[in-house]
Amino acid sequence: MTCGRGGEQRYVHGEERPMENVSEKRSMSRSRNSIQSLARGLDILERVAGASRPVTLTDVAHQAGLTKTTSQRFLNTLCSLGYLRRRENKSYVLSARVLSLAYSFLNTSSLVTIAKPYLDELSSEIGKTVNLAVLEDVHTLILYRREVRRFMKYDLKPGSKLPCYAGALGKVLLAGLSQQEFNKRIDRIDLTPITPKTISSKKRLREEILETKKRGYSISDQELSLDMYSIGVPLLDKEGGVVAAMNVSMEIFSKGSPKLESIIEKLIENGRTISKGLGYDGRYPSYSH
Numbered sequence: 001m002t003c004g005r006g007g008e009q010r011y012v013h014g015e016e017r018p019m020e021n022v023s024e025k026r027s028m029s030r031s032r033n034s035i036q037s038l039a040r041g042l043d044i045l046e047r048v049a050g051a052s053r054p055v056t057l058t059d060v061a062h063q064a065g066l067t068k069t070t071s072q073r074f075l076n077t078l079c080s081l082g083y084l085r086r087r088e089n090k091s092y093v094l095s096a097r098v099l100s101l102a103y104s105f106l107n108t109s110s111l112v113t114i115a116k117p118y119l120d121e122l123s124s125e126i127g128k129t130v131n132l133a134v135l136e137d138v139h140t141l142i143l144y145r146r147e148v149r150r151f152m153k154y155d156l157k158p159g160s161k162l163p164c165y166a167g168a169l170g171k172v173l174l175a176g177l178s179q180q181e182f183n184k185r186i187d188r189i190d191l192t193p194i195t196p197k198t199i200s201s202k203k204r205l206r207e208e209i210l211e212t213k214k215r216g217y218s219i220s221d222q223e224l225s226l227d228m229y230s231i232g233v234p235l236l237d238k239e240g241g242v243v244a245a246m247n248v249s250m251e252i253f254s255k256g257s258p259k260l261e262s263i264i265e266k267l268i269e270n271g272r273t274i275s276k277g278l279g280y281d282g283r284y285p286s287y288s289h
Contacts, residue, residue, distance in 0.1 A: 040064065044074050045083060049098070054091035111244055112144050114277045115235065118270045119246060120146055126263050129249040131156075132235075135173035138189045140164050143244070151228040151249060162224065165189055165205055166198050168232030168247045171218035175209050175287050176234055176242020182209070197222040216285035217264065218245075222252060229255045231264055233271035238279030240288040246271060 047063050048055050061071040075092060078084040082097040115132050123130045123146040132144040139161040147156070156162075164170030164185075174182060191200050199205050212218040218232040232247035248267050254260055272284040 040066070041074050041078065044071070045078060045098070048084060048092055049094055054087055054089075054093045056091050060092075111235070111278070115244070115246065115274050116144055118274050119144060122248070122266060122270050123148060126248065126259075126266060128254075128263070130246065131169060131249065132244060132246050133162075133169040133173070134244050135164060135170070135177075136161065138164055138185055140167055140170040140173065140245075149249075149251070151225040163189075163192070163194065165191055166194050166220065166223040168218040168220040168230040168249075169245045171208060171212050171220065172232040172234050172245035172247075173242060174205075175212045175218065176245075194224055195222055195226050197226070199223065213287045217268065218247075221255065227252055231267055233267055233285055234275075234287065235271060235278060236275040236280040236282075236284070236286065238281075240280060240282055240286060242287065243278065246274070 044060055044064055047060065051059070057068055057072055057075065060066070060075060061068045064071060066074075075084065075086075079086050079092075082095055084092050085095040086092055111134075112132065119130045119132060127148060129148045129151075130146050131142055133140045133142050135141070140163070142156060142158055142160045142162070144158060145156055150156075162170065164174055174185065177185065186202055186205065189202070189205075191198075191202065191205070193200050199208060216233070220228070220230040220232070222228065224230070228249055229252050230247050230249045232245050234242040235244040235246060237243045246267070248263055250260075250263070254263070268285065275284060
């Protein structure tokens with residue numbers, strides 16, 4: 001698994017993946033309350049952001065279902081506004097302006113503001129790496145990270161994405177979806193193996209999510225890294241919906257440590273406290289759907 005510019009993730013070593021179809025062919029609303037051209041422009045921006053390599057005019061036209069002439073106008077506009085950058089080989093990548101918008105959101109999110117002190121205190125108390133994340137389509141989006149040890153070969157930071165099917169964070173977030181929404185997401189997931197222990201069948205993933213709901217917390221056992229064992233819990237809003245997840249990432253030998261039970265208890269207690277700060281006042285952990 002490798003990491004490209006702007007936190008872009010590639011899950012297969014040395015393999016260039018084609019530009020992803022970030023959204024299934026979206027139906028553009030023709031309501032007088034919407035602007036179709038704006039929707040198409042943002043759709044193209046998302047497609048460039050979701051690609052694993054710089055994209056060409058042909059890529060955009062094909063993926064967006066537009067003519068090359070129309071696609072070129074959208075690309076020119078996005079470049080002139082500073083959201084895309086045209087490279088010398090006439091391919092396109094995101095510009096720093098997009099990243100500045102993303103980091104502005106991450107830095108001002110009330111969720112991060114509420115959770116950060118508890119994450120920092122928990123990390124200091126147990127001496128482990130902790131993360132806060134939300135679900136973005138079929139990826140886990142990191143909002144905050146307090147790193148004690150790096151398990152990946154690349155740097156994880158706010159804005160980084162991970163595959164939701166392999167990590168403890170993603171499993172919690174999938175468990176928080178309604179059955180209908182979960183079915184939609186799992187249909188779009190490409191279960192690319194990251195390690196020999198990564199879940200590689202959708203049947204097994206469904207079973208794992210059910211186990212997470214019953215257990216109350218998720219487990220990722222060497223699925224993202226052979227050196228890592230991770231536990232995740234949900235963060236709930238006032239309606240009891242899973243709005244985010246937090247986890248503790250540990251060395252694999254922690255799996256059999258007598259301290260593991262204490263770490264899990266502390267993680268759950270902090271998840272409960274943060275959820276109360278978000279307005280939740282019910283049984284915890286809970287997956288309402």
